[in-house]
Amino acid sequence: xxxxxxxPKTRVKTTTERPRLHKVILVNDDFTPREFVVTVLKAxxxxxxxxxxxxxxxxxxxxxxxxxxxxxxxxxxxATRATDAGRAKGxxxxxxxxPEE
Ligand code: TYC
Numbered sequence: 001x002x003x004x005x006x007x008p009k010t011r012v013k014t015t016t017e018r019p020r021l022h023k024v025i026l027v028n029d030d031f032t033p034r035e036f037v038v039t040v041l042k043a044x045x046x047x048x049x050x051x052x053x054x055x056x057x058x059x060x061x062x063x064x065x066x067x068x069x070x071x072x073x074x075x076x077x078x079a080t081r082a083t084d085a086g087r088a089k090g091x092x093x094x095x096x097x098x099p100e101e
Pocket of ligand 1: 026027028029030031032033034037056057059060093094
């Protein structure tokens with residue numbers, strides 16, 4: 001009896017996709033004090049005074065500014081916490097999230 005060994009003709013290559021990142025976006029408003037926005041950016045996003053001031057002033061001038069990118073869960077948690085910090089003081093400060101392209 002002849003044993004035949006059949007080599008597989010197809011190869012399966014497994015790739016792991018990286019999770020899509022989500023942007024946290026700071027939205028301007030007319031009421032939240034500039035210094036408070038800077039304080040929240042420093043506390044929640046671990047920014048220096050300089051970085052936080054640049055992000056705040058960009059949102060102030062252009063309407064919005066991307067703060068940072070994270071995995072979906074982290075982006076949503078940080079946006080909620082930062083928005084809540086404003087609400088606790090009676091400010092309409094808003095952070096939103098959206099997936100990166
Ligand atoms: N526009 C606000 C003011 O003049 C400051 C501000 C900046 C508020 C950025 C929100 O996302 C913001 N007091």
